[in-house]
Amino acid sequence: MNRHAIWAIYRVEMARTMRTLLQSVVSPVISTSLYFVVFGAAIGSRISEIGGVSYGAFIVPGLIMLSLLTQSISNASFGIYFPKFVGTIFELLSAPVSYLEIVTAYVGAAATKSVAIGLIILATASLFVPLHIEHPFWMLCFLVLTAVTFSLFGFIIGIWAQSFEQLQLVPLLIVTPLTFLGGSFYSIDMLPGIWRTITLFNPVVYLISGFRWSFFGTADVSLGVSLGMTLAFLFACIAVVGWIFKTGYRLRT
Amino acid sequence: MQPIISISGVSKTYASGFTALKEVNLDIRRGEIFALLGPNGAGKTTLISIVCGIVNRSGGTVTVDGHDIGTDYRAARSLIGLVPQELTVEAFETVRATLNFSRGLFGKPPNPELVDQILKDLSLWDKRDAKVTTLSGGMKRRVMIGKALAHEPQILFLDEPTAGVDVELRQDMWAMVRRLRESGVTIILTTHYIEEAEEMADRVGVINHGEIILVEDKTELMRKLGRKVMKLELRQKLDAIPAALSKYALELTGDGGALTYTYDNQSERPGVASLLRDLEAAGIQFRDLDTENSSLEEIFVNLVRHS
Numbered sequence: 028m029n030r031h032a033i034w035a036i037y038r039v040e041m042a043r044t045m046r047t048l049l050q051s052v053v054s055p056v057i058s059t060s061l062y063f064v065v066f067g068a069a070i071g072s073r074i075s076e077i078g079g080v081s082y083g084a085f086i087v088p089g090l091i092m093l094s095l096l097t098q099s100i101s102n103a104s105f106g107i108y109f110p111k112f113v114g115t116i117f118e119l120l121s122a123p124v125s126y127l128e129i130v131t132a133y134v135g136a137a138a139t140k141s142v143a144i145g146l147i148i149l150a151t152a153s154l155f156v157p158l159h160i161e162h163p164f165w166m167l168c169f170l171v172l173t174a175v176t177f178s179l180f181g182f183i184i185g186i187w188a189q190s191f192e193q194l195q196l197v198p199l200l201i202v203t204p205l206t207f208l209g210g211s212f213y214s215i216d217m218l219p220g221i222w223r224t225i226t227l228f229n230p231v232v233y234l235i236s237g238f239r240w241s242f243f244g245t246a247d248v249s250l251g252v253s254l255g256m257t258l259a260f261l262f263a264c265i266a267v268v269g270w271i272f273k274t275g276y277r278l279r280t
Numbered sequence: 281m282q283p284i285i286s287i288s289g290v291s292k293t294y295a296s297g298f299t300a301l302k303e304v305n306l307d308i309r310r311g312e313i314f315a316l317l318g319p320n321g322a323g324k325t326t327l328i329s330i331v332c333g334i335v336n337r338s339g340g341t342v343t344v345d346g347h348d349i350g351t352d353y354r355a356a357r358s359l360i361g362l363v364p365q366e367l368t369v370e371a372f373e374t375v376r377a378t379l380n381f382s383r384g385l386f387g388k389p390p391n392p393e394l395v396d397q398i399l400k401d402l403s404l405w406d407k408r409d410a411k412v413t414t415l416s417g418g419m420k421r422r423v424m425i426g427k428a429l430a431h432e433p434q435i436l437f438l439d440e441p442t443a444g445v446d447v448e449l450r451q452d453m454w455a456m457v458r459r460l461r462e463s464g465v466t467i468i469l470t471t472h473y474i475e476e477a478e479e480m481a482d483r484v485g486v487i488n489h490g491e492i493i494l495v496e497d498k499t500e501l502m503r504k505l506g507r508k509v510m511k512l513e514l515r516q517k518l519d520a521i522p523a524a525l526s527k528y529a530l531e532l533t534g535d536g537g538a539l540t541y542t543y544d545n546q547s548e549r550p551g552v553a554s555l556l557r558d559l560e561a562a563g564i565q566f567r568d569l570d571t572e573n574s575s576l577e578e579i580f581v582n583l584v585r586h587s
Contacts, residue, residue, distance in 0.1 A: 029354070029387045031383075031384040031385075031386075031387050031388060031389060032384055032385045032386070032387055034384060035380070035381050035383075035384025035385050036381075036385070038381075038384075039370070039373070039377075039381055042373075042377075043372070046372060113368055113369075113370075113371065114366055114368030115368045115369065115370055117334055117362070117364055117368065118362075118382060118385060118427070119385070120332075120333055120334045121332040121333050121334050121357060121360070121362050122357060122385040122386055122387075123353065123354040123355070123356075123357040123358040123386060123387055124385065124387075125354075275336055279334065279335060279336050280294060280295065280335055280336065
């Protein structure tokens with residue numbers, strides 16, 4: 028186990044976060060605050076409670092998930108794409124590090140950062156709405172599990188992407204719509220019949236539902252299904268990363 | 281003594297179908313400076329990249345100090361430092377941080393004194409806290425060398441280290457290469473500047489079209505393949521070479537105003553002294569005399585052209 032290498036990569040990635048503090052931490056906090064002002068206060072005051080929870084509080088887990096997903100993906104994808112782009116990847120490939128160590132370092136750093144952002148947003152949200160977390164342990168579980176899973180997903184995108192445009196493509200065209208349609212701002216019970224069924228194919232629904240359950244004890248789908256779907260996506264990502272490293276896909280010619 | 285790098289039957293065909301290397305066999309001796317010469321696209325960088333683990337080989341085996349680069353990659357790679365041809369550096373890091381990163385990546389615990397010493401040796405000390413992106417091209421090249429040395433490698437690959445480098449850095453670099461060699465580091469370099477190989481290398485390998493066409497001790501190579509040319513400027517023009525001088529296979533050049541005598545260093549052909557005596561006997565007087573050695577560059581060009 029090359030601990031020094033994991034630590035070296037992890038530190039460089041975290042240093043990048045600190046260098047771009049404004050963009051990587053302040054901006055998600057600001058945009059989330061805007062969501063609160065618009066949806067929570069302005070519109071939310073006209074919406075009745077959902078399942079006994081005020082609308083302002085109801086959207087908190089969804090907003091945290093929204094940031095968690097986009098941040099995990101963009102951190103991890105950029106982290107591995109940038110060395111590919113500038114060419115410094117040669118050093119990583121020539122170093123005595125295993126694939127597991129590379130993934131641990133990059134995904135670990137990306138997940139650390141997005142969990143931190145998630146917690147900052149949670150703290151910010153508590154300034155706007157009174158929050159009570161029913162199951163703090165599960166809340167943290169979902170937070171970490173989702174951060175790791177989507178950082179892995181971002182890592183895959185970063186390896187696959189061959190241009191900055193491709194790097195933005197998946198988050199923009201797939202992840203953002205899935206998150207918005209995954210129940211960040213509403214309960215899927217509020218949807219008409221057919222759309223409700225279609226929504227159940229959206230994996231993000233299970234993340235948000237499970238996460239919301241850990242806050243309020245109520246959910247669109249059961250905890251077991253939420254957890255199962257999250258783990259399934261995690262293992263799918265692990266399998267793809269394993270395949271990438273086994274074949275050297277877009278890393279070693 | 282066991283070679284420090286042993287390459288046997290290594291081939292590489294890229295996905296595009298291009299064959300960059302065909303069955304390359306090459307042993308690098310411990311502690312030597314080995315110069316790998318070859319025209320652009322000959323396979324130099326591919327060969328280096330395979331040994332360093334950046335490119336997958338299509339066939340063959342490579343061992344580094346007895347460690348197979350596939351099954352025992354950790355041990356093999358931790359011995360190697362690589363300075364690639366392209367200037368690729370972590371732009372937003374400081375110089376010192378990027379050296380520390382390289383050291384960690386190769387599994388070594390932090391050693392600030394050693395990193396400081398490398399920075400001083402490479403005249404980077406004043407720039408240690410500068411962001412890499414603010415440095416000039418030559419300084420970036422120094423940073424890349426520093427990164428390659430940060431984990432105390434036993435083997436150093438320098439791929440075109442002096443391409444686009446000013447005289448001062450080039451001299452610093454060769455001084456450093458000599459110091460490293462004295463401390464026991466094996467150095468493998470590729471270069472376009474054949475005078476450099478001529479000056480620095482203990483052995484020379486020539487690669488062309490993905491094949492090693494020659495590996496030879498440098499002085500041996502110069503002796504074997506080098507030729508000497510003597511040119512005599514005559515006082516009076518000649519119409520033809522006198523029969524008395526026919527055994528020398530002279531050439532009449534410059535409109536009959538000069539004689540050119542080509543001979544090799546092994547001197548199987550009659551020597552210069554007897555030629556001069558015979559010239560005098562034939563009554564041919566000359567105004568000036570000039571001899572020159574063929575350089576490694578000429579040897580190289582001849583080899584590549586005929587391979």
